[in-house]
Amino acid sequence: MFKIMIVEDDPKIKEIILENIKKWGFDGLCIYDFNEVLNVFVRYEPHLILMDINLPHFDGFYWCTKIREISKVPILFISSRNTNMDIIMAINIGGDDFIQKPFSLDVLIAKINALLRRTYSYTNIEPAVIEYNDVILNLKNSTLIYNKKTIELSKNEFKILNILMNNSGSVVSRNTIMRKLWEDENFIDDNTLTVNINRLRKKLSAIGLDNFIKTKKGQGYIII
Template sequence: MFKIMVVEDDPKIRDIVIENIKKWNFQGLSVNNFNNVLNAFLEYEPDLVLMDINLPAYDGFYWCARIREVSKVPIIFISSRNTNMDIIMAINMGGDDFIQKPFSLDVLVAKITAILRRTYSYANVESNVLEYKGAVLNLKDCNLMYHDKKTDLTKNEFKILYVLIKNNSQVVSRDKIMEALWEDESFVDDNTLTVNINRLRKKLSDLGLTDFIQTKKGQGYIIQ
């Protein structure tokens, strides 16, 4: 069952849309905290987003751009704003379609269905991010995001963090990490691994992720 996230400032429209899409066997999530839209997106992992432009604090263009940093999930803008510039902005920021208010619920469902069919029936879509406790590892661009901060990772730092997050709550030995690096043609010795771990910890700390990687003496490292 496809999951749809509705980011709409008007509670009446929000409720009507959620109620209607459920009739078509879609799951719906209504976002009420407009300061943490990206967090809601990462937690819910929707297949499609309906995004209003006029929102409290940050507008829909802002949140569309933030989502596009981590995902290619389809985004349909719904707004009472209807100038050519608004529509151009919506598409340029990464939107897939634009529906003007007031709109027909039948038309909305038709557009949702068409975009979902195009996106998921004819493509093998895989997630481009790996998320753990708010830390978002971008698998495509080798960067790490945490809240509103982002840092670029070296090839080795990325591989180390990837292995640790994939095995979160489990101790990963130094040998296993080095094997993962060797598979990627990064030939490192024990000292080089230590240097990379220390540099990675510094970057994590700068993002606010202090003690994200913990050492288990004589065993290896763990994220938990």
């Protein structure tokens, strides 16, 4: 089980984060004595740290620097401070990612999963979500979340997005998509795929994702 250390000053946010990461199967530990961050880190040996910037005594930048002296554990900054300088500072001193308050818990879980996969290569563990540019595809209930809005996807719409988001930045041919849709369908013809793509685009547009799926004429579709 992956262990996550939560270094957050706001008691309410701290408890909400702890409750939700446990729902996703992670072990969590909150910091309450902010003079003991490094000592707790050494004893707990977390796989990932969620680090606020504004903390009592010493800020998150300080603790990130101290942890980086002894460990390469991934650190995800969570803060209401969102200036370019704050984000640059967080990354330059060794942070791996940055999420601004107020944040979506789904986005937070997606970023945690992404950092753990990159760091520990747990490819044998099925991810719960796919995240790309703050667009979250929930693999458990076939929904898509963006900007705190959720849409329900049909079986084919879900499969299309799953293929495209897993291959973001690359063109996926229509034939490749249709072969995937054929797995448990009697027959999906070219026109049926077009209808599914058009319906999906309308749903995406309704939550502010215009042109999320781009057509490459004569090649297929791409998400970039």
